[in-house]
Amino acid sequence: MKKLLIATAVGALVLTGCATNTPTMNQPITQQMHGEHAHKHGNHTNNSHHGIISKTYTCNNDANDANIVAHYNPDAKKALLNITASQLGLNGTDVEFKIAPTDSTSKSGSGMLFINDVNPNSKYEWHTKGNIGMLDITTADGSVYSLSCQSTLPTHHHIHSH
Numbered sequence: 597m598k599k600l601l602i603a604t605a606v607g608a609l610v611l612t613g614c615a616t617n618t619p620t621m622n623q624p625i626t627q628q629m630h631g632e633h634a635h636k637h638g639n640h641t642n643n644s645h646h647g648i649i650s651k652t653y654t655c656n657n658d659a660n661d662a663n664i665v666a667h668y669n670p671d672a673k674k675a676l677l678n679i680t681a682s683q684l685g686l687n688g689t690d691v692e693f694k695i696a697p698t699d700s701t702s703k704s705g706s707g708m709l710f711i712n713d714v715n716p717n718s719k720y721e722w723h724t725k726g727n728i729g730m731l732d733i734t735t736a737d738g739s740v741y742s743l744s745c746q747s748t749l750p751t752h753h754h755i756h757s758h
Contacts, residue, residue, distance in 0.1 A: 647671070653729050653745035655681065662686075662743055664729065666722070675710045677722060677731075684733065684741055693722050 648667050655662040662681035669675065673695040679686045693710035707725030721732045729745040 652748045654748050655729075655731070655743040655745035662745075664731065664743075664745055666724075666729070675722065679731070681743060684743075691720055693720065696721075 648669055651666045651668070653664040653666065655664060662679070662683070664680075665678040667676045667678075675693045675695075677691050677693060679689050679691060691712055693712045696709040696711050707723060710722040710724075712720040717736045719734045721730075721734075723730045723732075727747040729747070731743040731745065733741045735741075
């Protein structure tokens with residue numbers, strides 16, 4: 597927690613010290629994700645996966661590259677994303693997401709939709725389908741910042757022997 601506070605304070609100083617046109621955003625209060633953060637294979641029952649599943653994405657927004665490391669926890673219906681996108685003021689920032697309710701009015705469509713709306717100044721949406729991910733950050737003034745991402749490696753494959 598102390599590291600998060602120090603990193604937030606340093607990030608705020610860096611952002612206020614730079615004279616750029618890049619908008620700054622208040623970040624949601626990150627919460628610790630229950631369970632381990634490293635990949636854990638887990639057990640399979642009824643074609644479902646238990647444990648943490650990790651996936652790395654590279655993102656491109658204009659000429660600025662970014663990356664996201666996602667740790668999915670299907671049992672808790674949560675995802676912890678480590679986001680590095682300097683154009684958005686995010687440098688290794690951990691943000692916890694919960695799976696969006698199925699009766700949500702959000703734009704889920706197909707794939708998986710995760711949200712973080714704990715901070716009234718910003719709402720994060722992480723929508724994935726296959727190896728594609730889209731991060732949308734909506735600020736209190738209605739501005740939307742998006743990153744289009746693709747996984748750098750396929751989700752790990754499992755070999756099952758009978």
